[in-house]
Amino acid sequence: MAQTGKVNVAYFTNWSIYGQKYHPSKVPCSSLTHILYAFADIKDDGTVFLTDAWSDVDIHYDGDSWEDQGKKLYGNFKQFALMKRRHRHLKLLLSIGGWTYSSHFKAVLTPSGRQRFVESAMKILEDVGLDGLDVDWEYPQNAGEAQAYVDLLAALRQALDQREQAMGEAKHWLSIAAPAGEARNKLKVREMDRYLDLWNLMAYDFTGTWSDTASHHANIFASPQARTPMCADEAVSFFVNQGVNPAKIVLGMPLYSRAFANCHGLGSNYQGVPEGGSEPGLFFYKNLPLPGHQEYFDDKALAWYSVDPSGSQVVSYEGPTSVDAKADYIHRRGLAGAMWWELGGDAEDPQRALVPRAGFRLGDLDQSSNNLHFPGSQYENVRSGQI
Incomplete structure (x- = not known):
């Protein structure tokens, strides 16, 4: 079944069950079309592997039996398998790489490494019940x-298509996390595009602790007043001009901030960052605004931010009005939809949560079916469809 509407895609990180206490049960399934499960890593020989067995396949949640016989799947992947049965529009992809593990992609520079990558990734797909793969x-x-990237995507596309045809059930998805900055210039975009279903554009981190200016980190348009070094619209136009159908480009949005201290308002220089975040300058959306801050919407840049009463702290993040404006932008440019990094950062209060808000503003979401049959799984409950 082909894609039927806009997509609302979100990363679920396997470490979020610890510090953030964000478990699969908190995922707003009805508002999402795709979940990207992050991250799998890559061995020196190209083998893809899961990075946290306890989180991924072992942890027992409420309702899981300790008396089961045989090899059974538990962990987050069992929970998502159960969700896929209740929400047939919800697709689950394994995201491979990410910033921390990306140096390990050197393994795919050889044909044997790419072959091992594809075979092992497809084995995980079969074992835990996935609907596709995401390469980051x-x-x-x-x-x-860049050519090895193309060759890897070609091999993955072939393997996914072969399984899709053999099973005759539902589409098998292939996506990538696409750079919005200068790294995009190194990609062989036209060659990659023929194999991809979605380009998940990382349209954030335009500013941060590495920048000179307290400015927006996820703005759509440039703003001379805010001294924005980059903007998402420029990145979208780059990929469209390279031949990518806008209907395959997914606009990434952050559920975290980039914060600045000892400055003089938006667009000024700064020194240091506010303390108390999960890393320097980074606060989850659910913990914002910071105490005493007033929130604002920049209607030129289409960006949300807050400032403390003295103007000495500026915090750039996504907010309700910017999400509405970006949903309108997605429709106006004919993009595929929205992508979120990452679910654990969203507010639990339904009145403040941004992921469901985007799903509503995007309108008719993709209702194409997921896959439920995995006869080659090593896990009995997946293989037999008992989950």
Whole structure:
């Protein structure tokens, strides 16, 4: 079944069940079309592997039996398998790589490494019940790596298509995390595009602790007043001009901030960052605004931010009005939909939560079916369809 509407895609991180206490049960399934499960890593020989067995396949949630006989799937993947049965529009993809593991993509520079990558990734797909794969290589540095990326996607597409045809059930998805900055210039976009269903554009981190200016980190348009170094619209136009159908581009949005201290308002220089975040300058949306801050919407840049009473702290993040404006932008440019990094950062209060808000503003969401049959799984409850 082909895609039927806009997509609302979100990353679920396997470490979020610890510090953030964000479990699969908190995922707003009815508002999402795709979940990208992050991250799998890559061995030196190209083998893809899960990074946290306890979180991924072992942890017992409420309702899981300790008396089961045989090899059974538990963990987050069992919970998502149950959700897929209740929400047939919800697709689950494994995201491979990410910033931390991207140096390990050197393994796919050889044909044997790519073959091992594809075979092992497809085995995980079969074992835990996935609907596709997401590749997050940050980033190819030269022409050789860019060509290896193309070759990897070609091999993955072939393997996914073969399984899709053999099962005759539902579409098998292939996506990537696409850079919005200068790293995009190294990619062989036209060659990659023929194999991809979705380009998940990382339209955030335009500013941060590495920047000179307290400015927006996820703005759609440039703003001379805010001294924005980058903007999402420029990145979208780049990929469209390279031949990518806008209906395959997914606009990424952050559920975290980039914060600045000792400055003089938006667009000024700064020194240091506010303390108390999960890392320097980074606060989850659910913990914002910071105490005493007033929130604002920049209707030129289409960006949300807050400022403390003295103007010495500026915090850039996504907010309700910017989400509404970005949903309108997605419709106006004919993009595929929205993508979120990452679910654990959203507010639990339904009145403040941004992911469901985007789903509502995007309108008719993709209702194409997921896959439920995995006869080659190593897990009895997946293989037999008992989940």
